[in-house]
Structures are given as C-alpha cells and as structure tokens.
Amino acid sequence: MAEFHATVHQNEFLATGATDVHAIVSITCTGAGQAGRSAGGDAGEIIVIDTSGSMEAAGVRAAQEAAAAALDQIHDGVWFAVIAGNHEARLAYPDGYTAAMVQMSAATRAQAKRSLTRLYADGGTAMGTWLLAAAQLFGTVPSLTQKHVILLTDGENQHETPEQLTAAIEGVRGRFQADCRGLGAAWQVDEVRRIAEALLGTVDLIPRREDMAAEFARIMRVSMARGVADASLRVWAPQGAEVLFVRQVAPRLEDLTTRRTTVNPLTGAYPTGAWSDETREYHVAVRLPAKAVGAEQLAARVQLAAGGEIVTQGLVKARWSADDSLTARISPEVAHYTGQTELAKAIQEGLAAKSIGDDVTATTRLGRAVQLAAETGDDDATNRLSRVVDIDDAGTGRVRLKNRIDKLDEMALDTASTKTTRVGR
Structure with missing residues (x-):
C-alpha cells in the first residue's frame, strides 16, 4: 500500500510589516505498486505514432520499433490501443472499425506488433485530432482510473488552426496524461509543450530515429510504475489570506496555480496526476495580512489527497519578529527553486528572442x-547553454551567441529548460 510523507522547508520568521510566506513542500511516495493493479480501477495506455508524410518510410519503421518496445513494457491486463496519426487519427490496433480498447495479453501484444508493420507515411499533421481520438478511446472503458498517452510527432501542426488545437487541448484537459516526444528538428517545442503541460506530462527531444525505441520503453516503464492512479495537492489558507501561486518545482517545473478547483471557500485542489515511488517538491506562496511582532499564524496547510483521502500534510507557518538575524534568513530550498524557475524563464525568453532575430535580448x-x-x-543546464552561447564569465553572465548553432542543440536546451536539479541538503 502506498505511503506518503511531507516535509516543509521554509523560514517562518517575517519582518515587521511583511506579508508573504514562501515554502517548499517535499512529498515522497513509497510502495506505490504498479499501474492497474490496485483496487482503485484499471489502467489504460494509448500509443500515438505520427505517420505523416514527413516521417518517411525510415521514420515509420523506427516508430514501429519504438511502439513495439513500449508494448513490451505494458503489463498484462492493462487496456491499450495504438493510433496512427496524420491529418486524421486512425485506429491502428485493435482495428480501424471497432473504435475500442483491448486488454494486454501475450496474444494481443503479438497482434498489435503485427498491426504496426502495416503502417506507412502519408498525409499531414493534426495533433488536436489525435488527442480527441485518444479521449474517445479511453471513454470506451468506464473502469479506467489511470489513463496515459505517449505521443510522437516529427513536425508542425499544419492541418489545424492554432484555435482548433487549443480547443482540442482544452477538450481533453483532465481526461488523461500525455508524455510527448518530438523527433528531429522540424517540430515546434512551444506547440508540443502546450500539449504536455496541459496534460500533466513531459516534452522532450528525440534527436535520432534510432533513439526512439529506448525512449518509448523508458516512458512506458515509468507509466507502469505509477500505482497511485491520481492525486491532488490541496492548499488551505486562512480567512483573509491569498494564495499567490502553487508550483511543482521538482523534478520539473509545472505551474499549477491556474488549475485550482474549489474544495471549500478556504481550500483549493491542484491536480498532480498519477504517482510512482518518487519525490516531488512544490513551491507554495501565501500572502497574509501583516501582524504585530510576536504574533504567530498558520499560513497554509498543504495536503495530498489520493482516492479522495488525505494521505499526508505539511504545515506552513508565519511568525513576526523584530530580530533581523531571524527574518533575514533565506531558506536554501526556496532560494534554489526560485533560481531554477527564473532559469527556465530566462532560457525560454532568450531562445524566443533569438528566433525573431533580437540578438541583444537573446544574449542578455x-x-x-x-x-x-x-x-x-545546475551543471547540465550550463553544458546545454554552452552549445548555444560562448561563455566568457559565468559568474556575471557575460556570453556571446555562437555564430553557428545546431538546431538540435537549441531544441535540447529548450525542452530541458523545465527540468530541475534537487537542492543539496
């Protein structure tokens, strides 16, 4: 049975007149089990393969191998399907007519692999259509409580307007999770990131066709290890307080603030998706009315709810003091993740400026x-940045844009911008 434990990292002391309380809440899950093997319901997996013309025969063959590698990781009993996506969404398995999912077994795994050999490259790209088809498929199995998609594309969403893609994303938000991967250098990171972020998943670059199989297998192994089907972070704040933001800050950045749903007038719930044995960290910021020196107050109660039950909680506190030696302290955890959040923003803004020819802003x-x-x-981020800029002085941020930049290096920097490093404790 899954067990959760919460730890709060903060400086609870506020100076006279101060109002804002920041805390990092670390939540660890152990004993999560395996997807679809708890009493909470069944698990479903859909693999969406881009079979547009740009994939070409070699790309489709590599995608077939990748999908087969993912199928090998799906546990028996898990419901699954395979979608071939171009400007339409075709059910490649179980077949193109029943529009249903089947349970994994030795027989259905072998059948699904045979069906992959019939895929070919043709047509355009309409990712919103693929997402809506996946949602429809999941709807054919009412017992599903855990729903996950692997989505692969190699190009831009050219056969739908931006408004159509947005409508599709909003239409499936909250209905399943999706890990999205882009093959090569012709797809748009921002476009695919929008899908992944809305669906509580990840976005990443697969540079080469031969890398796909290992990445698909890895993603599916991670999904199969998520034995807690769904959970939400609940944040209570006292009357008169304002929750400024709620962000996941590790293992990757995910702003949950706008996803709040009301539990009661003082409590909001923020979706976290399915859990495996892992640790996630959240930055919670609350604004309180200022109080007199010596006053103490509970600033927030941060809970994790799974299966409708509270499984752990952490308390965020506030104490007003006139002692500068107490109020001037900065929590190392809060400082670290504030820097990591700014780092991601700086990378994305710099690359966006570069893409429109604003080299001054990009360099800054x-x-x-x-x-x-x-x-x-963050040595990994430094290494990725060094492929895009020449670093004269890291301490002061003095850099020069490289004259020639490999597009894949630029995309790797962009997709990895939301990955964070844990603070050393």
Whole structure:
C-alpha cells in the first residue's frame, strides 16, 4: 500500500510589516505498486505514432520499433490501443472499425506488433485530432482510473488552426496524461509543450530515429510504475489570506496555480496526476495580512489527497519578529527553486528572442540563464547553454551567441529548460 510523507522547508520568521510566506513542500511516495493493479480501477495506455508524410518510410519503421518496445513494457491486463496519426487519427490496433480498447495479453501484444508493420507515411499533421481520438478511446472503458498517452510527432501542426488545437487541448484537459516526444528538428517545442503541460506530462527531444525505441520503453516503464492512479495537492489558507501561486518545482517545473478547483471557500485542489515511488517538491506562496511582532499564524496547510483521502500534510507557518538575524534568513530550498524557475524563464525568453532575430535580448537573457545555472549548481543546464552561447564569465553572465548553432542543440536546451536539479541538503 502506498505511503506518503511531507516535509516543509521554509523560514517562518517575517519582518515587521511583511506579508508573504514562501515554502517548499517535499512529498515522497513509497510502495506505490504498479499501474492497474490496485483496487482503485484499471489502467489504460494509448500509443500515438505520427505517420505523416514527413516521417518517411525510415521514420515509420523506427516508430514501429519504438511502439513495439513500449508494448513490451505494458503489463498484462492493462487496456491499450495504438493510433496512427496524420491529418486524421486512425485506429491502428485493435482495428480501424471497432473504435475500442483491448486488454494486454501475450496474444494481443503479438497482434498489435503485427498491426504496426502495416503502417506507412502519408498525409499531414493534426495533433488536436489525435488527442480527441485518444479521449474517445479511453471513454470506451468506464473502469479506467489511470489513463496515459505517449505521443510522437516529427513536425508542425499544419492541418489545424492554432484555435482548433487549443480547443482540442482544452477538450481533453483532465481526461488523461500525455508524455510527448518530438523527433528531429522540424517540430515546434512551444506547440508540443502546450500539449504536455496541459496534460500533466513531459516534452522532450528525440534527436535520432534510432533513439526512439529506448525512449518509448523508458516512458512506458515509468507509466507502469505509477500505482497511485491520481492525486491532488490541496492548499488551505486562512480567512483573509491569498494564495499567490502553487508550483511543482521538482523534478520539473509545472505551474499549477491556474488549475485550482474549489474544495471549500478556504481550500483549493491542484491536480498532480498519477504517482510512482518518487519525490516531488512544490513551491507554495501565501500572502497574509501583516501582524504585530510576536504574533504567530498558520499560513497554509498543504495536503495530498489520493482516492479522495488525505494521505499526508505539511504545515506552513508565519511568525513576526523584530530580530533581523531571524527574518533575514533565506531558506536554501526556496532560494534554489526560485533560481531554477527564473532559469527556465530566462532560457525560454532568450531562445524566443533569438528566433525573431533580437540578438541583444537573446544574449542578455541567455547570459542571465548562464549566471543562474552557475548559482544553482545546475551543471547540465550550463553544458546545454554552452552549445548555444560562448561563455566568457559565468559568474556575471557575460556570453556571446555562437555564430553557428545546431538546431538540435537549441531544441535540447529548450525542452530541458523545465527540468530541475534537487537542492543539496
């Protein structure tokens, strides 16, 4: 049975007149079990393969191998299907007519692999249509409580308007989770990131066709290890307080603030999706009315709810003091993740500026990213940045844009911008 434990990291002391309380709430799950093997309901998996013309025969063959590798990781009894996506969404398995899912077994796994050999490259790209088809398929199995999609594309969403894609994303939000992968350098990171973020998933680059199978297998293994089908973070704040934001800050950045649903007048719930044995960390910021020196107050109660029950909680506190030695302290955890959040923003803004030819802004923002990566000890980010800029002085953020930049290096930096490093404790 899954067990959860919460730890709060903060400086609870506020200076006279101060109002804002920041805390990092670390939540660890152990004993999560396996997807679809708890009493909470069944699990479903859908693999969506881009079979548009740009994939070409070699790309489709690599996608077939990747999908087969993912199928090998799905547990027997889990419901599944495979969608071939171009400007339409075709059910590649179980077949193109029944529009239903089947349960994994040795026989259906072998049948699904045979069906993959019939796929071919043709047509355009309409990712919103693929998402809506996946939602429709999941709807054919009422017992599903855990629903997950792997979505692969190699190009832009050219056969739908931006408004159509947005409508599709909003139409499936909250209905399943999706891990999205882009193959090669012709797809748009921002476009695919929008899908992944809305569906509580990840976005990443697969540089080469031969890398797909290992990545698909890894994603599916992670999904199969999520034995807690769904959970939500609940944040209570006292009367008169304002929750400024709620963000997941590890293992990746995810702003949950706008996803709040009301539990009661003082409590909001924020979706977290399914859990495996893992630790996630959340930055919670609350604004309180200022109180007199010596006053104490509970600023927030942060709980995790799974299966409708509270499984752990952490308390965020506030104490007003006139002692500068207490109020001037900055929680290392809060400082670290504040820097990591700014780092992601600086990278994305720098790359956006570069894409429109604003080299001055690009250099400034990417220089700030280099500085923040050094300050937070994020060596991986520093290495990725060094492929896009020449670093003269990491400490001051003095950099120069490289004359020639490999598009894949730029995309790798962009997709990895929301991955964070844990603070050393």
